[in-house]
Amino acid sequence: MSPKSAAPGETVTLSSEDICETAPPANGWTVEVGHVGDGDPVYSVTTVDTFDGLFRFELTLPRDFPTGEAYAGVADWDTSNCADSGSCASPGATFQVAD
Secondary structure (H helix, E strand, O other): OEOOEEOOOOEEEEEEOOEOOOOOOOOOEEEEEEEOOOOOOOEEEEEOOOOEOOEEEEEEOOOOOOOEEEEEEEOOOOOOOOOOOOOOOOOEEEEEEOO
């Protein structure tokens, strides 16, 4: 996740160097961002990028995004095809939103 701190209206980047052979869902991955502690995401977008070791997704935080600790991650991560020996944690990270 970069940068580690952003203001509403700025762009943040969620990236992953992991390689996963799972294809994106038919409608693409749903990338969500929200305020930590709130149940629902504030904003979501979709992408069909694959996890080939170069996954990178940029999104602009809405101007009314709440300040404080926030998260970004892939919401519709399917672990049903994952090998028992590997990690299938959904790509995601936290970051700070400040004025």
